[in-house]
Amino acid sequence: MDGTLIGNKHIVAISVNCIEGGRDCQSSKNLVPVGLFEFPKESCELYRKILPKPFLDSLSSVKYVRLKKKDIPVKLKLGGDFMNAVYVFGLAGVQSNFPCIFCTQHKSKLQEPDTTSYFDVQKEARTLEEQKLCLKKKDKNCKGYKCEPLFGDLFEFSDYIMDTLHMKLRVYDIFMTDILHYASRREKYGKEHDLEMEKKIDILNEHSKRLIGKRVFFAYDTKEQIIKLHGRFSGHLQDLLFQNFPYEKLLDGNAITDAKKLVYSFREILDLLKIDPLKRIKTLKAACVDFLQTFNAACLRNNVTPYLHIVGNHLFEFDEREDLGAFNMQGVEKGNDLLSRLYFSSTNVAKKPLYTMMQKLYRMLEMDLSPEERGEMLKFMNTQVYDIEDDDFVLLAEENVQTNDKLPVVENDYEVITSGSNDSSSDDEVIENESDEDAISSWFNLSNRKVLTANRFSSFKKNKKS
Ligand SMILES: [Zn+2]
Known part of the structure; x- marks a missing residue:
C-alpha cells in the first residue's frame, strides 16, 4: 500500500502479491492491483472517509486462496512506508510523544539502539489490544494512538512490514539535511558569508550535475538561511x-x-541487506546498533527521527x-511511475483517469498470461467481480478546481515522475497541518471523490461457497 503524487493528486494504490514466491513476486509485473484511490x-x-467499507x-474476508x-x-501482511502506517493504524505520528509506528518508545529515548521491539510486548511493542485500551481512556496523547485502525483487527502492528526503499530514501534525506545545515553555519559576516555560501552551492551543483544530471539543484533559502536541495530523485541516485x-x-x-563515517555505516546496512543472512560477515543487528551510535556521536545535528530509531531497533528484527x-x-x-505515465498519457484524463489506469494495469497483467x-x-471477469465499487465519478467542475488550488499542494515543479522517483522531503515536512481541515471538508462537500476498486476478492468468497 503506497501513496504517490501524480501531478498534484495524491493517489493511494493497493496491490497484492504472494511473498512465499520470493522477491520476484514483488516486481511490478507480478503485483496485482486491487484498488486506486484519489485523496485531496x-x-x-x-x-477512513475515502476507502469504502x-x-x-x-x-478482511480473504481467508483462503484456491x-x-x-x-x-x-x-495477510501489509507493507508500506512510515506515513502509510500512521494513517492505516490510526496513530498520531511524528507530532506525538510516542512517534514510532511499531513500539511505544518515548521520543526522548529514540536515540537508544536495541531497546524496544516491533513484536515483543515485553519490549514495548504496540498491539491492537493496547490501542483499544488507550482509545477507551480517551486520554488524547496516550502512547500516540489517535483513532481506530483502518482495517479493524485484520493486521496486528507486527503484521506491518516497513519497506526498505522508503527507509533508505528518508535516511539519506536526513544525512543531506544535516550536512547542509552544518555547511550553512554562519561563521563570517555580511558579504563574506554570502560569498562562502555561493561557493558551496556551486560545488554542490557541480557535484550533482556530474553524477546525476540536472534532476536536483541546490540553492540558498534566505528566509531559513540555509542551503536547500530542490527536486526529487530515487534511492539509486541518492546512492x-x-x-x-x-x-x-x-x-x-x-x-x-x-x-563520512555515517554514510559508510548506513551503506554497510544496505549492503548487508542484499546478502543472505548466513553469509554475512557482520550481523545486521550489530551494524544497525553501530549505525545509531555513530549517528548519536556525530557532531552534525543529532535529532533522531523515528526512521533512524527504526533502523537502530526494528530493522534487524524484521530481517x-x-x-x-x-x-x-x-x-x-x-507501478507508481507506470500510473503516472498512464495518467499523463490518458486521452480522457478529466473523465475517468483512475478507471482507465486500472483497466490498463489489468491489460498489462494479462500480457504475461x-x-x-x-x-x-475471462471466466473470472464474467463473474462480474471486476466491477466498480463506487463509480461516483464526477467531472471536476471549474469551481472545484479552484477549491483544489487551496489545498496543500506539494511543490509540483517536477510533476512528471520518471524513474523510481520519490519526493525528497524529510520526515519533518510531512507533519499533518491541522489548519487545512477546513479546506478538506469543503472539498468533501463537493462530493467529487473518485474511487475505483476491482473487487477481485469476492471471487474467493464465491469459490469458497460453491
Ligand atoms: Zn520503535
Missing part, C-alpha cells in the same frame, strides 16, 4: 550522489569524518523474521 491529501481521517470488508482445487489458508561527496569542501573539523526483499517497494514504486490463463481470467 493523505491523513488518518481521509483514509465494502472494499475494506472484502479484504490453488489447484485446494483451499489454502492465507495470512550515487553520496559517492565521492565533497565533504572536505563543505564541512570542517570533525564534521568531515563524522559525516530475522521476514524476507525484507519481498516487502521492498521497488515494484510498487515502478498463457492462453489457458487468459481463458481463466
Whole structure:
C-alpha cells in the first residue's frame, strides 16, 4: 500500500502479491492491483472517509486462496512506508510523544539502539489490544494512538512490514539535511558569508550535475538561511550522489569524518541487506546498533527521527523474521511511475483517469498470461467481480478546481515522475497541518471523490461457497 503524487493528486494504490514466491513476486509485473484511490491529501481521517467499507470488508474476508482445487489458508501482511502506517493504524505520528509506528518508545529515548521491539510486548511493542485500551481512556496523547485502525483487527502492528526503499530514501534525506545545515553555519559576516555560501552551492551543483544530471539543484533559502536541495530523485541516485561527496569542501573539523563515517555505516546496512543472512560477515543487528551510535556521536545535528530509531531497533528484527526483499517497494514504486505515465498519457484524463489506469494495469497483467490463463481470467471477469465499487465519478467542475488550488499542494515543479522517483522531503515536512481541515471538508462537500476498486476478492468468497 503506497501513496504517490501524480501531478498534484495524491493517489493511494493497493496491490497484492504472494511473498512465499520470493522477491520476484514483488516486481511490478507480478503485483496485482486491487484498488486506486484519489485523496485531496493523505491523513488518518481521509483514509477512513475515502476507502469504502465494502472494499475494506472484502479484504478482511480473504481467508483462503484456491490453488489447484485446494483451499489454502492465507495470512495477510501489509507493507508500506512510515506515513502509510500512521494513517492505516490510526496513530498520531511524528507530532506525538510516542512517534514510532511499531513500539511505544518515548521520543526522548529514540536515540537508544536495541531497546524496544516491533513484536515483543515485553519490549514495548504496540498491539491492537493496547490501542483499544488507550482509545477507551480517551486520554488524547496516550502512547500516540489517535483513532481506530483502518482495517479493524485484520493486521496486528507486527503484521506491518516497513519497506526498505522508503527507509533508505528518508535516511539519506536526513544525512543531506544535516550536512547542509552544518555547511550553512554562519561563521563570517555580511558579504563574506554570502560569498562562502555561493561557493558551496556551486560545488554542490557541480557535484550533482556530474553524477546525476540536472534532476536536483541546490540553492540558498534566505528566509531559513540555509542551503536547500530542490527536486526529487530515487534511492539509486541518492546512492550515487553520496559517492565521492565533497565533504572536505563543505564541512570542517570533525564534521568531515563524522559525516563520512555515517554514510559508510548506513551503506554497510544496505549492503548487508542484499546478502543472505548466513553469509554475512557482520550481523545486521550489530551494524544497525553501530549505525545509531555513530549517528548519536556525530557532531552534525543529532535529532533522531523515528526512521533512524527504526533502523537502530526494528530493522534487524524484521530481517530475522521476514524476507525484507519481498516487502521492498521497488515494484510498487515502478507501478507508481507506470500510473503516472498512464495518467499523463490518458486521452480522457478529466473523465475517468483512475478507471482507465486500472483497466490498463489489468491489460498489462494479462500480457504475461498463457492462453489457458487468459481463458481463466475471462471466466473470472464474467463473474462480474471486476466491477466498480463506487463509480461516483464526477467531472471536476471549474469551481472545484479552484477549491483544489487551496489545498496543500506539494511543490509540483517536477510533476512528471520518471524513474523510481520519490519526493525528497524529510520526515519533518510531512507533519499533518491541522489548519487545512477546513479546506478538506469543503472539498468533501463537493462530493467529487473518485474511487475505483476491482473487487477481485469476492471471487474467493464465491469459490469458497460453491
Ligand atoms: Zn520503535
